[in-house]
Amino acid sequence: MNERSPHTAPALPSAARALGYAGLLPQIFCVAMVLAGHEWRYAALAGGFAYSAAIFSFLGGVWWGQAVQSGRATTGAYLLAVMPSLLAVGLFLPWSFGWDWPGPALLYLGALILGSPLIDRGLGFAGADFLKLRWHLSIGLGSLTIALGLLAPQVL
Numbered sequence: 001m002n003e004r005s006p007h008t009a010p011a012l013p014s015a016a017r018a019l020g021y022a023g024l025l026p027q028i029f030c031v032a033m034v035l036a037g038h039e040w041r042y043a044a045l046a047g048g049f050a051y052s053a054a055i056f057s058f059l060g061g062v063w064w065g066q067a068v069q070s071g072r073a074t075t076g077a078y079l080l081a082v083m084p085s086l087l088a089v090g091l092f093l094p095w096s097f098g099w100d101w102p103g104p105a106l107l108y109l110g111a112l113i114l115g116s117p118l119i120d121r122g123l124g125f126a127g128a129d130f131l132k133l134r135w136h137l138s139i140g141l142g143s144l145t146i147a148l149g150l151l152a153p154q155v156l
Helices: 014-022 025-035 041-070 075-096 103-123 128-155
Strands: none
Touching: 014 128, 025 041, 025 128, 041 075, 041 103, 041 128, 075 103, 103 128
């Protein structure tokens, strides 16, 4: 088994960093469409929710993979890893029932993304370089998602 502590993990390749930051572009585009008053601004809200929910679910997959790879994960690590997908689906349900959506869902989802690096740190499977990038990307995507949530009342 190849175990590494977070302090000995290799540095992230520059491509991982560049593509990680490029992953903020769809949400930036959604915010720009809403701010510009584009005729597709409601679609931009829905798209922004879908993108954030997909990324949040992806993070759960990352945690699952890290837990398996570590060979030292507890049941709690796997439970945490499935929560993002379940929460994302739960945040989508109000729209399905015609309730107040997407504003509140975007706010909750943005807050969850903002706090998600705390799970990475708590699990202890990720290297320091990865954690630093996770904080940057989570602050970026979480903030943009919250911005969409705050802009939603102007669209609806």
